[in-house]
Amino acid sequence: MNDAPIGIFDSGVGGLTVARAISALLPRESLRYIGDTAHSPYGPKPIADVRRYALEVLDTLVDEGVKMLVIACNTASAAMLRDARERYDVPVVEVIGPAARTAMSTTRNKRIGVIGTAGTIGSGVYQDLLGVNADLTVFAQPCPRFVEFVEAGITDTAQVLAVAEEYLAPLRHAGVDTLVLGCTHYPFLEGAISYVMGADVSLVSSDTETAKDVYRQLVSRDLLAGPDAVPHHEYEATGDSEHEFLNLAHRLMGREVRTVKLVQTGVIDLPKAAASHRGEI
Structure with a gap:
């Protein structure tokens, strides 16, 4: 002990x-x-x-x-x-490995989206971890303003929703059924993210x-x-x-x-x- x-x-x-x-x-x-x-x-x-x-x-x-x-x-x-x-x-x-493993076991159509900071997405770490499964297709999208919103205490405004629509549109069009929130700030914006992605997309948070x-x-x-x-x-x-x-x-x-x-x-x-x-x- x-x-x-x-x-x-x-x-x-x-x-x-x-x-x-x-x-x-x-x-x-x-x-x-x-x-x-x-x-x-x-x-x-x-x-x-x-x-x-x-x-x-x-x-x-x-x-x-x-x-x-x-x-x-x-x-x-x-x-x-x-x-x-x-x-x-x-x-x-x-926090990266646990979220990636959960995403792999959650997806049904084998199309997984990942959102994160420019540094996280640019590193390719999620793409590499998820890419070990050849059956998966991974779509990564940086969402740099999300952290700024959270650090300013802004989580439920029309501005947040508009930015979420802009960032998440490529992932929605890609048909992902699972979305990894690749930043621990993002759960504070889960309402807007879930609304934009729709009820059929599972959100995976690392906490x-x-x-x-x-x-x-x-x-x-x-x-x-x-x-x-x-x-x-x-x-x-x-x-x-x-x-x-x-x-x-x-x-x-x-x-x-x-x-x-x-x-x-x-x-x-x-x-x-x-x-x-x-x-x-």
Whole structure:
């Protein structure tokens, strides 16, 4: 048994959907969440910059003693998942694989759509994962403004619906029957996305599937919190205003997030004797 927290990281507030799903499945687990709001959004940034920002945040979580890392950001997962798994001794769970596997088992006509940031779609990571099944045809579409809407707390306006119509038209015309929401911000826009795509298209979101992966990893590694564990949920942001993060979290998720504190990230050069939990890339 291990009562250390699970570390969850996203570029902003989108990963809160993953944190909520993990908490629902594993209510005794403590969580430590960092939203890298100082550098959000990640989608349009160069891959090298995303990799650097993400590893700095993950370093911070590992130095704070988490027992597992959850990369609740598709763009970051595409940029540095292999690096993270080589760099840390704690297990690393990401959001891309679970969503891809669910999409493959959900589709009926073998035509799958994927939407995500420019960085995620440009990396080809979903196309590669889904492409291992030769029977599938994959249609990928970047939706860069979706993250901007969510980070601004705009989720249910006519403007959102109009942009969704524009972005999703090629996928609707392609006849996909399954659509992967390849960004953890996108579930906050599920109403508009579902309306545009129609009732016959199944939406696959990574939050619940990722939570199942977290559960499997904790059980297989004997890392579940003990039966008497008292869970603590801590939320941190790298931006310059904790009130901005908190207000947005309240608007999107209600009062689940009660407090947030600001943190500064950075790669910490630890003495070798104190750095046994971290390897080298």
